[in-house]
Amino acid sequence: MSKKKNSYKKFSLKKKIILTCVSIISLAIISFFTGFGIYAYKLNKAIPMELSSEVSQQNQSVIKELYTEPLIQNLPYSVKVDDIFIHAKSAILLDASTGWILYEKNADEVIPPASMTKVVLMYLALDALEKGKIKLTDKIDLPPESWAKNAPPHSSLMFLGKDQNVTFEEILIGMNVVSGNDAAVAVAMCLFGTVENCIAKMNEVVKNLGLTKTHFVEVSGYSENNLTTAREFAIFSRSYITRFPESLQKYHSIKSFTYPKKHNLPSYIDYEDAKVNGIPLEGTMPITQKATNRSLDVIPGADGLKTGYINESGFNLSLTVLRNGTRLISVTMGGPGNGSIEGNKFRTEDSLAIMNWGFALFRSERILDCYKMNTKAPGGTEKSFILTESILDNHFITVPNLKDASGKFLPLTRNITVDEKIEAPITLGKQYGKIDYYMGDYLLQTVPLVADRTISEGNIFVKLYGKIYNLF
Missing domain, CATH: 2.60.410.10 (D-Ala-D-Ala carboxypeptidase, C-terminal domain)
Structure with missing residues (x-):
C-alpha cells in the first residue's frame, strides 16, 4: 500500500513539475509574443x-x-539627334547644371588655350577676393612688367602705364573684357609677388580638379606651351561658373571697355590733351575697345566666358549661354580663319550653331x-x-x-x-x-x-x- 502511495506521490510531483514548466513556457511565449506585438505596433507607428x-x-x-x-560626364541616356557641322578642330557642349555632355568633337585633342588661360587667373583673383586677401577698391601698384609698352608683340592690351591710378576691379575688367595681357601680369604680381609664383598656383588649381592635360607656363595665354583640351577646359569652366556665378554679369558680359579714364591718369597729364596727343602704348590716351567675345552681340543669352587666339592655337572660345533657365557651356578650339575678321566669323558661327542645336534638343529641369x-x-x-x-x-x-x-x-x-x-x-x-x-x-x-x-x-x-x- 505504501508503495502505491509513493508511486502516486512521485507521479503527482512530476505532473506538477510538467504543469509548472508548461505554464512557465506558455507564459514566456505569451509574454514574448505580447512583447513582439507591442514592438511591431510601435515599429509601424515609428517616426x-x-x-x-x-x-x-x-x-x-x-x-x-x-x-x-x-x-562632367556622358549623357546617361541615348537619344537620336541630327549631327551638326563645326569648323573648329575640337568642341564640346554640356549642360552647366548637370555637367552632362550633349555633344563633342575631338574633345581630347591638346591645343594651347591662348587667352582662355586668363579664366584660371581670374579664378585665383576671385578666390583671393572671397577670402579677404584683397578688395576690389584697392589701388594697385603697376610694376614695369605690367606696362603695355613692355608687353610682347601683338598682345591684347588694356593699356596700363607708368604712374596710373587703377583699382583691382578695373584691372579684372580689363583682363576679361579686352583680354589685356598687361592686366594679367598686373593681377599675377599683385596677388603672388611674381609671375612664377602665380603660374605654380594656376597649375595647382587645375591639378586639384584632376586635369592631367592642362598645364601653364605663363599667365596671359601668349605662349604656345600653355596646354589644355576642350574637355578639360569645359570642366574648369563649369567649376568656375559654379563657384563664382556672379562673375558673368560683373566681368564677362561687358561689351566694351574704355581705359584709361580721367581718374586713371597721373596728375601731371591733362585728360583733354591726352585724348588728342596721348600715346596708347604709354597708357596716356583713352581708348575704347569692344569685348573680344563678339558672341555677346550675336548669340541670345550669351553672358561669358572667354576668347583666345594665338597662331598655334587657332580661334578658341569658352562660351556660356542662359535661356529660359537652362545654361549651356561650350568650348571650341582650333577654329580656322585668316585674320581676326574671318576667325571671329567662323568662331561665332560655330558657337551659334552648337548653342542653337543644344537648346533645341535639351533643357535643364530642376x-x-x-x-x-x-x-x-x-x-x-x-x-x-x-x-x-x-x-x-x-x-x-x-x-x-x-x-x-x-x-x-x-x-x-x-x-x-x-x-x-x-x-x-x-x-x-x-x-x-x-x-x-x-x-x-x-x-x-x-x-x-x-x-x-x-x-x-x-x-x-x-x-x-x-x-x-x-x-x-
Whole structure:
C-alpha cells in the first residue's frame, strides 16, 4: 500500500513539475509574443528621431562626399539627334547644371588655350577676393612688367602705364573684357609677388580638379606651351561658373571697355590733351575697345566666358549661354580663319550653331523636392530612419525636349524602389533603394536612396523581434 502511495506521490510531483514548466513556457511565449506585438505596433507607428542641426549637417556632408558627381560626364541616356557641322578642330557642349555632355568633337585633342588661360587667373583673383586677401577698391601698384609698352608683340592690351591710378576691379575688367595681357601680369604680381609664383598656383588649381592635360607656363595665354583640351577646359569652366556665378554679369558680359579714364591718369597729364596727343602704348590716351567675345552681340543669352587666339592655337572660345533657365557651356578650339575678321566669323558661327542645336534638343529641369521617406529599422536601437535621395540639393536633370501630341513637353516621372527586408544595423549613406526618373520611355537618371543616419543593432530580444518582423 505504501508503495502505491509513493508511486502516486512521485507521479503527482512530476505532473506538477510538467504543469509548472508548461505554464512557465506558455507564459514566456505569451509574454514574448505580447512583447513582439507591442514592438511591431510601435515599429509601424515609428517616426524617425529628429537629428540635431549639427549632426544633420555632418551626416549630409558624409552623403555628399560618398555620392559626389563628376564635374562632367556622358549623357546617361541615348537619344537620336541630327549631327551638326563645326569648323573648329575640337568642341564640346554640356549642360552647366548637370555637367552632362550633349555633344563633342575631338574633345581630347591638346591645343594651347591662348587667352582662355586668363579664366584660371581670374579664378585665383576671385578666390583671393572671397577670402579677404584683397578688395576690389584697392589701388594697385603697376610694376614695369605690367606696362603695355613692355608687353610682347601683338598682345591684347588694356593699356596700363607708368604712374596710373587703377583699382583691382578695373584691372579684372580689363583682363576679361579686352583680354589685356598687361592686366594679367598686373593681377599675377599683385596677388603672388611674381609671375612664377602665380603660374605654380594656376597649375595647382587645375591639378586639384584632376586635369592631367592642362598645364601653364605663363599667365596671359601668349605662349604656345600653355596646354589644355576642350574637355578639360569645359570642366574648369563649369567649376568656375559654379563657384563664382556672379562673375558673368560683373566681368564677362561687358561689351566694351574704355581705359584709361580721367581718374586713371597721373596728375601731371591733362585728360583733354591726352585724348588728342596721348600715346596708347604709354597708357596716356583713352581708348575704347569692344569685348573680344563678339558672341555677346550675336548669340541670345550669351553672358561669358572667354576668347583666345594665338597662331598655334587657332580661334578658341569658352562660351556660356542662359535661356529660359537652362545654361549651356561650350568650348571650341582650333577654329580656322585668316585674320581676326574671318576667325571671329567662323568662331561665332560655330558657337551659334552648337548653342542653337543644344537648346533645341535639351533643357535643364530642376527637382524641387528632395525625395524622402520614413523607413522602418527592425532590430535597431532606433525604430526608423529616413531614406533620402543621395543628391541632397541642386538636383537638376538634363531632359530631352520631347512633346506629346498637343505640343506640350512630356512630364518628368519617377519610379521608387525600396529594398525588401531592411533591418539593423543601418549605415549612414548606404543605399537601400533607388529612384528612376523617366520622360516617356526614356530612363534619364537613377538616383540612390540612402540612409540619413547610422542605427546600431538592439539587444538580443530586439534583434529577434526584428528577425520575426521581417518574416511577415
